[in-house]
Amino acid sequence: MHLALVTTYPPSQGTLVEYGAHLARVFVAKPEIERLTVLADCLPKEMAAPPDPPNVRRVWTFGSPLNSLRLARTIQQLRPDGVIYNLQFASFGGSAVPAALGLLAPGMTRALGIPTITLLHNLFETIDLRQAGYAQSPFKEQVLRAGGRLFTRLLLQSHLVATTMPTYVEILRREYGAKNVFLAPHGAFEDPGPPPPLPEAKRVLAFGKFGTYKRLETLLEAHQLLLKRDPAVELVVAGTNSPNAPGYLEGLRAVYGDIPGVIYTGYVPEEEVAKVFSEAYVVAFPYTATTGSSGVLHQAGQYARPAVMPRIGDLAELVEAEGYRAEFFSPGDAKGLAEALWRLFSDREYAQQIGLANYRASVGVLLEDVADWYLLHFERLRRKYAH
Structure with a gap:
């Protein structure tokens, strides 16, 4: 054929x-x-x-x-x-x-x-x-x-x-x-083998194409709040501007560039994706809306990572229908997002439970x-x- x-x-x-x-x-x-x-x-x-x-x-x-x-x-x-x-x-x-x-x-x-x-x-x-x-x-x-x-x-x-x-x-x-x-x-893109353990570092990952409904302002403000609890917390922004939002990340860095512990990777080639997810403790979804089934959530599950997300649209549907688990926050609520992330950072066993549930949902x-x-x-x- x-x-x-x-x-x-x-x-x-x-x-x-x-x-x-x-x-x-x-x-x-x-x-x-x-x-x-x-x-x-x-x-x-x-x-x-x-x-x-x-x-x-x-x-x-x-x-x-x-x-x-x-x-x-x-x-x-x-x-x-x-x-x-x-x-x-x-x-x-x-x-x-x-x-x-x-x-x-x-x-x-x-x-x-x-x-x-x-x-x-x-x-x-x-x-x-x-x-x-x-x-x-x-x-x-x-x-x-x-x-x-x-x-x-x-x-x-x-x-x-x-x-x-x-x-x-x-x-x-x-x-x-x-x-x-x-x-x-x-x-699932591939059989990942046994679920990788959580890293020791408190590292938050945001992955994707940003600027339309995937917006980072609330996550950056939440990161500032987390730094007051633990200055070692890191935020990794992995990805590029959405094709519909040229210049978004550049403008964001001009406004928030002085916040410590934030790493912008730019485009992530396919061979680096596993490393980026495996080094993250939690994957954050700072979305204001959804436009379909989330490939990022499936990838987070593939690497047994817990998720923090708003309970909106297709994200909520995925959690409901496919067995994913997450900590939730209200869209635009930086304090609520920081609290949700800290619940996972402060309870490693709980974070691992959520990550394993996501792993099982993803690799089915x-x-x-x-x-x-x-x-x-x-x-x-x-x-x-x-x-």
Whole structure:
């Protein structure tokens, strides 16, 4: 089988890049896959990057209105046996027009007669658009929600749509009458082996792309409060600006740069991710909103790390549905966040219990097993639509 995977791909700093890289890795290892072609996003010209693997073709550009046409043309030339899209609503652009036009691609692929599955990581119905930084006024929010419904319907033109959370399947079936959706768990990226012990250092990790709904002001203020209790507490900010919030981290450092014990790592290459999580005592989620199933929470669980988070949106759903545990705080409450972190720092046994619960929740299903589900669905589609 020749499979094409449309995704962001390292060293791109776009959304879902880690998931896309691991999805490509597990597909390549499957004996059913004779050939995998990754149709990836183009890198900025100024980015110094090693050569891509020979099966990676960079054919689309974040923010371009022409992505669906470029993808359709490339896929028509390749004629793969199946195409899987690894998407969220902002995958193709930070503004409405390129983001929306890019989402036409799965339907265009189906129109070419090629079995098409879209893995959709979020839904407009579950996103607080204003808190997430996509809408600054009620009018724009209404326009975006109307557009979101339209393009959800367009994505449902894929032969099949997979989502990572049961709630999403329910919404698509109830609100859109969709009969072509199925649940595909996020999956642990790899079998991590025995859960690593907590480090001695009191180190808080914030991981991701920051500036829209992942904001660090409250966490930095909480860090200042923790320093009064223990000057050795550290905060590691691992990641980059969100594509929708250029300059955010630079502005933050200009305001909070004099706070001691804060480390900004910048972009974390895939081979360094395990080290970053293993050296953390706790993973913090200073979110004001959620936009889908949290890959960072799954990674925290994979390394048996406790979590501190607000009880909002899809984070709360994950805790409820998949067995994760966390200490909670109210969004924007620096004192509450500091107290939640200190409860874990001051009770190592309790922190280990939460970390082990998250480990069990995370490694229950491996991504390599989830990939088998996709291949099974592709085989059914190939039989159903064989000419």
